[in-house]
Amino acid sequence: MTPVQLELSIAVIRQPDHPAxxxxxxxxxxxxxxxNPWILRHLETLTADCVERGLTRIGIGMLFEVLRWQYGIATQGEPWKLNNDFRSRYVRRLLELHPEWSSLFEMRKIHTV
Incomplete structure (x- = not known):
């Protein structure tokens, strides 16, 4: 599935009901x-698409921006619909699902839990 084929009908990002x-x-x-479990699924689809196209390095920032571009018009909620604080967490989740992608992403130690 290419990024163009991603479903727009599930593009409402819900926010947790507690103060951050x-x-x-x-x-x-x-x-x-x-x-918002769909975000991980779409990051997985975007990453697989990049691998299929022959990319050997991928930045989670690029993937986040693609999601923002594809879903920005359809989203509702708080100003930070896709928080940059979560980037490293999503990479780790992707690599839990696909350890074969470990060379694609640069990972750093998490300093803040």
Whole structure:
């Protein structure tokens, strides 16, 4: 499936119902991911598409921007619909599902939980 074929009908990003300042980034990510499991699926699809096209390095920032571009018009909710704080968490989830993609992404140590 190419990025053009992604479903636009599920593009509403729901936000957790708690203030972000009281929870860690990981806790906020877990709550966000539970409400928005489609994001990981689409990041997985975009990554697979990049691999199919022969890319050997991929930046999660690029994938986030593609999602923002594809879904920005259709999203509703808070100003930070796809929070950059969650980028490293999504890469780790992608690599849990696809360890064969480990050479595609540069990973750094997480300093803030």
């Amino acid at each position: 300042g009281k929870l860690s980034i990981q806790e906020r990510f877990e709550a966000f991911h539970e409400l």
